[in-house]
Amino acid sequence: MRAVLALALGLSLQAQDEPYPEMGPLPTRNMFTLLQAPMTYQPQAPRPIGEGRWQVTLTHVRANVFEFSDLIKDHPPAWFQGRHRMDRASLEALAAEYPTAPFVFYFDEEIARTTLQVRRGLTERTDVWAELPVERHGGGDLDAPIEAFHKTFGFEQWGRTEVARNQAVVATIRYGRLDFVREGAQPTRVQDPLFGLVHLIHQDASTGLSATLTVKPPLARTYNSFKSGWDVEGGLSGWWQPSATQVVYAGAAYTHRGRGNAAYNQLDYTSDLGAHLTWQGRRNKVIQPFIQLYFLSGFSTPQPFAKLHDNSLQHDLGFHAYLNRRTTLTFRYVNNITHHENTDDASFALGATYRF
DSSP, X not given: OHHHHHHHXXXXXXXXXXXXXXXXXXXXXXXXGGGSSSXXXXXXXOSOOOTTOEEEXXXXXXXXXXXXXXXXXXXXXTTOOXXXXXXXXXXXXXXHXXXXXXXXXXXXEEEEEEEEEXXXXXXXXXXXXXXXXXXXXXXXXXXXXXXXXXXXXXXOOTTGGGBOSSOOEXXXXXXXXXXXXXXXXXEEEEOOOEXXXXXXXXXXXXXXXXXXXXXXXXXXXXXXXXXXOOXXXXXXXXXXXXXXXEEEEEEEEEEEXXXXXXXXXXXXXXXXXXXXXXXXXXXXXSEEEEEEEEEEOOOBOOOTTOOTTSOEEEEEEEEEEESSSSEEEEEEEEEESSOSSOSOSEEEEXXXXXXX
């Protein structure tokens, strides 16, 4: 009897020492202004959560976007300096400087996105999920900390000290005239929902592979102007656990972008390829760090004076704090590695996941 009790106690302690279930790769929210209307590649956790189980995740992301066509940097107007306020008159003056350019953009805003994702295990091998995001676009307050960070580490971004801080300006220019302008903070709006499926197609002791499918119906208008078409994404997402203290995730998907309204189609979006590579440390049961690389191929046809057709690479750094087997908090910092005018500058995110 004593031996049985000792064995039961030993198994109980061993179970308590096991790490909590891993979170898997995370959606690296690309908050670049031109990528708000279409669907972009988002990594999905490949492990099914189990038949009859639910997983609810609430995530809040704040992203600072300060990007403009290289043409402005290479040939700046003489007055583009000294904390200049970019109101409509300034944007019209800016447009007039480039009468032969078919497309020039100037984006300076902060995007706050809150997303609710609900995932349900249909079977032991298949999960379905739905996601509903809301967004608010404004001036924010990240400009000063980012400038200080850049100055401290010696890689100041040209243009930040030439314009006023905490503005909310979105403008596109065609042949010397303003094509689209949005000034000031925009109210919180519901964005297009996403619906997805994850199906396990292979699993052994240390590896696994799932097929993923995501659909985005066009129900909302970004900036109250741009309405996308039906976007469909199909891909693969897998994992490899080389040891008990770490796990590696990788995956890729192809996103087909449908045609939307006239304003959306004028931006010449193309279908693209996305991929991710993620490492998560599992040595500590409660605090587990991760690093994720997020790749996105060019999302627009080549145009003069623009690099939107170039690839982009971002990093996602953070850690999971497991409160218990059901509840996990996630802290993240996202930034670009490539600088092709097609990503946001920096994003910070906080998420909470609950399983039952």
